[in-house]
Each structure stands twice: as C-alpha cells, then as structure tokens.
Amino acid sequence: MAGKTDHTLSATSAALLGQLAWADQSSYELAKAMGANIRFFWPRAGSHVYREVKRLVTDGYATARDEATGRRPRTVYAITPRGRAALAGWLATPSAGFTSENEPLLRLFIATSGSKEDLLAAIRAAREQAEEMMDIGDGLVAQFSAGTHPFMDEVHIRALTFDYIYNWAILTRDWADRTEAEVIRWRTLGPNPGKRRRAVARIRAIAKIRS
Amino acid sequence: MAGKTDHTLSATSAALLGQLAWADQSSYELAKAMGANIRFFWPRAGSHVYREVKRLVTDGYATARDEATGRRPRTVYAITPRGRAALAGWLATPSAGFTSENEPLLRLFIATSGSKEDLLAAIRAAREQAEEMMDIGDGLVAQFSAGTHPFMDEVHIRALTFDYIYNWAILTRDWADRTEAEVIRWRTLGPNPGKRRRAVARIRAIAKIRS
DNA sequence: TCGACCATGTAACCAGTTACATGATTGG
DNA sequence: CCAATCATGTAACTGGTTACATGGTCGA
Numbered sequence: 001m002a003g004k005t006d007h008t009l010s011a012t013s014a015a016l017l018g019q020l021a022w023a024d025q026s027s028y029e030l031a032k033a034m035g036a037n038i039r040f041f042w043p044r045a046g047s048h049v050y051r052e053v054k055r056l057v058t059d060g061y062a063t064a065r066d067e068a069t070g071r072r073p074r075t076v077y078a079i080t081p082r083g084r085a086a087l088a089g090w091l092a093t094p095s096a097g098f099t100s101e102n103e104p105l106l107r108l109f110i111a112t113s114g115s116k117e118d119l120l121a122a123i124r125a126a127r128e129q130a131e132e133m134m135d136i137g138d139g140l141v142a143q144f145s146a147g148t149h150p151f152m153d154e155v156h157i158r159a160l161t162f163d164y165i166y167n168w169a170i171l172t173r174d175w176a177d178r179t180e181a182e183v184i185r186w187r188t189l190g191p192n193p194g195k196r197r198r199a200v201a202r203i204r205a206i207a208k209i210r211s
Numbered sequence: 212m213a214g215k216t217d218h219t220l221s222a223t224s225a226a227l228l229g230q231l232a233w234a235d236q237s238s239y240e241l242a243k244a245m246g247a248n249i250r251f252f253w254p255r256a257g258s259h260v261y262r263e264v265k266r267l268v269t270d271g272y273a274t275a276r277d278e279a280t281g282r283r284p285r286t287v288y289a290i291t292p293r294g295r296a297a298l299a300g301w302l303a304t305p306s307a308g309f310t311s312e313n314e315p316l317l318r319l320f321i322a323t324s325g326s327k328e329d330l331l332a333a334i335r336a337a338r339e340q341a342e343e344m345m346d347i348g349d350g351l352v353a354q355f356s357a358g359t360h361p362f363m364d365e366v367h368i369r370a371l372t373f374d375y376i377y378n379w380a381i382l383t384r385d386w387a388d389r390t391e392a393e394v395i396r397w398r399t400l401g402p403n404p405g406k407r408r409r410a411v412a413r414i415r416a417i418a419k420i421r422s
Numbered sequence: 423t424c425g426a427c428c429a430t431g432t433a434a435c436c437a438g439t440t441a442c443a444t445g446a447t448t449g450g
Numbered sequence: 451c452c453a454a455t456c457a458t459g460t461a462a463c464t465g466g467t468t469a470c471a472t473g474g475t476c477g478a
Contacts, residue, residue: 072430115303126309154323161316167382168382189368
C-alpha cells in the first residue's frame, strides 16, 4: 500500500471514471449513458451521478470546466492522470460478484399468501421487461451492424456485455413462458401430490443439464 | 383506497412477512433464510432484518414474544391478521421488474482502462460464483429428491424459482467460458478490424436466436 | 407563442451496509 | 477446557432514491 495511488474507488465511481476515460462529458451525458447501457448491470439514479462526479473532482480524479450549450451554462468533466491511475488500480482489484433483485421472483416465492391472478401478473411483468430488453438489444444490433453506433471502437467489448444481457433476457422470457404455463394449470396455489411430483421431476431435469 | 388495509409495505417487508406466514421465527432464523434462498433474488444483510422486523411489530403486522433457547433469551415473531391482509394487499399490487448488479460485467465494460489480466480475473470471478450457485443448487436437488427439505410443501413453488436461478447460473458459466476464450485471443484490449468483424457477427448471431 | 421535452441541478430522506459486541453451545 | 462457531443484537455511516425546481429549445 505504499505509494501515491490509494485508489479507494467505489464501483460506481469507477463506472463514471471509465466513461470519462473515453471522452469529456457533462453529468447529464454521464447519467444518460448510465441509463442507456450500464443500467442493465449497474443501475444508478441520475441524481446520484451528479453528486458522485463532484466527489471525483474533490478527490482529484477529475476536473470540472464551465461551458455553455447555447446560452445555458453547464459543467463538463474530464479525467485527470490521477483519475486514470486510480481507475487502473481499481480494475486490478479483485472483482465482487453479481447479484440481482428480482421482484417477480420474490412474489412467486411468497405467492401462497396471495392469489393466483397476482402471481400470473408478476410472471407476466417479468416477461414484458424481458421483451423490452430484447427490443433495446435489437436496436443496438442495427446500430452496430450499420456501423453507426457512437462507440464502434468499443464493439469488441460491447459484444461481450451484449451477449450476457441479451441471453439473460431470453432466459427470462423463456422462464416466464414455462412458469406461466405451469401456474395456469393450478386450481389453487397450495400443494398437492401431482404438483409435488412434477416439481421434483422438473428440479432434477434442470440440474441434470449442468454438464 | 378506502379501508383499513393501507398496505404500505416495502418488498423487503413483504419478504419477511411471507416468511412469517409459514411459521413463527426469530430474526436470526429469518436472516438465515434470507441468506439461504431469497438472497439470489432479493439479497439483504442480516442486520437489516433485525431492524425491519421490529418495524413490522410497531406497524401491527407482527407480534413479538420472548422465548429462550437454552438459557439464552430470544425474540420470536408471529404474523398478525393485519399482517396477512397487508401481505395479500401488497401481492395484489403491480410488480416492479428485475435488476442486476454485475461487477464483472461492469469491469468488462470499462476494461480498456485496465489490463488484460485484470479482465480475465473478473470473468473468472463470475464463472466461479456461477459454479458455487450450481453447487448450492445441487444440494437443494438432493434434499427435494429425498423429500427431506424443510419446505417440501412449497416445492411446487420452489421448483419455479429454482428453475430461474439455476439456469441463470448456467448462463453465466457458459458466458464466462465463451468470453474468456475470446479475450484470451486478444493481444491488447484495444480495437482492431478482426475483432470488430467478429464482434458484429457475434452480436447478430445472438439476436437472431430470439425467435 | 405555447406546450412538450431536453438539460441541469439541489435537497432531503431512507434503505441497506459495515462494523462491532457479546453470550451460548459444541466438538475436539 | 478452549476454540470455533452459532445465535442475538445495536450503532453509525453512507450510498442511493424520490421529489422537486427551473431554464432553455424546438416544433406545431
């Protein structure tokens, strides 16, 4: 730990510095980009970006300069050498894992306290969100195919994140279809021997394909 | 909105009430269960459970009674009728969607600011976590197959959450394999025409399987 | 010229986390 | 009998969100 780079970055700060490493940007642009791409694996509210980027400045990882769009003033941020070093330092750090917050799944888990229609609605909500993700993905495909995406030079990276996210959406949609089909067969949400048999069989079949 | 059930539950409170609907439990047991199952789609720190369940009591959704395990005192919580009503009310509410925080993916996204080895380490971290999830899943399979799981009466529900989580783990592992194989081919993390061609082809192939 | 939306930002609240503390039980 | 781990809980911090406010631009 001896040295001048004591990179105590949070992952969110790193995300912002990573964006600034590509180009100088205003908070609004940073927030928009978070909303466009990063949100699928690191979602943050726009207002948070404003505060966090100011911290980057006070810590010396970025500088702020005042510009104007038309007659309106705005602040544009740029990464500093110290910021680049901190970012590289953070990237050399062991990565945390991945988590998800999946409210439809939570609702399913405790569904026996509600109605069958409630549960079906939650499953359909998951399906709809998955479809929306795929629509957004299809838009990206068009841009990258046509070579019109603003970050064509990053496409070799973006293809890899795209791979994950799009397949995650497909997984969710397909799961929702299977699950809806199963729940529709139920008369109540309670247990019965037939359901139990099918459930155990399903669980075993899923785990068997691990290989 | 006229009525006595003004269920202003958070999803986390609902998760706790859902647990209490199955059986009276102490905070510790609730927290343990959150760590065992729910964490994969609704992760919460144990200490949070302690505070939140006390709020359930002050709001009249649960009651607390003092017991003792051996000579040590502990507090056991039980759901009230009002709590059941609030839970049912919440379940009837439209569901929010699903999100994820995936630090390996974030690191990949901004990987050009770091080294190739950093990136490979992040990908491997994702793979390892996926394997761990599958190991846990295999343990569940054994329990459910043998009929020894403490919540056998919920297996028809658990099979459906299991389906999602296990397939998510498989997806992650397979993605990590593909992605590692691709990155290993790279000499640098920067762009080049070959990488770009392959990337665009990959993106198109993924989206094509949407069917 | 007016409504809608883009762009820019602040403030206050709160959910969630980390860190700590300590008593009981159990296995070696 | 001692270390490890289970069990129980508190306190303090902080990251993140929701809600608000308002100026500018553009198209109908």
